[in-house]
Amino acid sequence: MTLPLKTQPPVELVAPGIWMVPTVVPDNPIGWTQTYLIESSDGPYLVDTGWNHDLAWADLMAGLVTCGTSVEEVRGVIVTHHHPDHLGLVGRVREASGCWVGMHDADTSLVKQHREILLDDPSVLAAETITLLQEADAGPCEIDEMMDAHQAFRMEVPELPDRHLGTQTLQLGDRRVDLQHTPGHTPGHLCLRIDGRLLTGDHLLKTISSHVGLYGFEADDKDPLGDYFSSLRLLTGAEPVEVLPAHRGRFTGVDARVAELLEHHADRLAEIRTALASGPLAPWALCRAMTWNRPWDELPRGMLRAALAEAMAHVRLLERSGDVVVVRGTPTQVRLT
Ligand SMILES: [Zn+2]
Ligand SMILES: [Zn+2]
Numbered sequence: 071m072t073l074p075l076k077t078q079p080p081v082e083l084v085a086p087g088i089w090m091v092p093t094v095v096p097d098n099p100i101g102w103t104q105t106y107l108i109e110s111s112d113g114p115y116l117v118d119t120g121w122n123h124d125l126a127w128a129d130l131m132a133g134l135v136t137c138g139t140s141v142e143e144v145r146g147v148i149v150t151h152h153h154p155d156h157l158g159l160v161g162r163v164r165e166a167s168g169c170w171v172g173m174h175d176a177d178t179s180l181v182k183q184h185r186e187i188l189l190d191d192p193s194v195l196a197a198e199t200i201t202l203l204q205e206a207d208a209g210p211c212e213i214d215e216m217m218d219a220h221q222a223f224r225m226e227v228p229e230l231p232d233r234h235l236g237t238q239t240l241q242l243g244d245r246r247v248d249l250q251h252t253p254g255h256t257p258g259h260l261c262l263r264i265d266g267r268l269l270t271g272d273h274l275l276k277t278i279s280s281h282v283g284l285y286g287f288e289a290d291d292k293d294p295l296g297d298y299f300s301s302l303r304l305l306t307g308a309e310p311v312e313v314l315p316a317h318r319g320r321f322t323g324v325d326a327r328v329a330e331l332l333e334h335h336a337d338r339l340a341e342i343r344t345a346l347a348s349g350p351l352a353p354w355a356l357c358r359a360m361t362w363n364r365p366w367d368e369l370p371r372g373m374l375r376a377a378l379a380e381a382m383a384h385v386r387l388l389e390r391s392g393d394v395v396v397v398r399g400t401p402t403q404v405r406l407t
Contacts, residue, residue, distance in 0.1 A: 254298025
């Protein structure tokens, strides 16, 4: 989750007619988003945009010039998923170019809900988070610290896409792009295959284990971690020339990376079962029992909400497989069946 800051790489032609254009994500450990530009006989298409910030916009504008084009020429944007480091700049790109913006409907409906809350009463988000943390049995001091960390984080109202994309083949001028719906990191996440390359957005990264969380607004039958496992397996058995992810290094060896990630999560699930063997626990205690990339008490306060969501995604998978029972309340109790 938390990453050391590294240097943002330069714009690079990573495959014939495919450019990587990094755009900064200011004040965020992720550092930057790797947008891709696909050249076609029709004009350029983008995969993702970047965070809605003037510095990221400047990176994108300069990057497009390096690619030999400009924002006015962009014909369409494929958004891998709704997170603000991917969707953020679509409004500015669409306004400058008149291009279409496509994303999966499952993510678009989350953006619609989010817009309604932000436009109506953003304080609802903080109130819901506090209730959720109390149900998880987080301490009052921890809750205060986390809410302070979140308040430093200003959220722009996200733009809505104008086109639904799912598992399908897109013809972009002379380029063929095969889209694959890969839910897990978000319900509508998309991966793309083009000319033997696999663009994985945030679904499959070289050194980062993608965040998969259960945030409390999902229906009881939703199992994001189970979806994520299925979506990882969808990518196996067809090794691409190279994986072009949205963050950090390009890589090869999809099957090996998928096996590594499945093992990582199997270990976390085993930790939960072991912790529950001596009796029921509240979600916050389960978080403490799980291994994170640093000791729990040293995790930045702003990351704890995501860590809880990640723990609850593991609990939901165990609940759906009949291994645990979740008794909701204040606090919620999780026990082995
Ligand atoms: Zn993401
Ligand atoms: Zn991202």
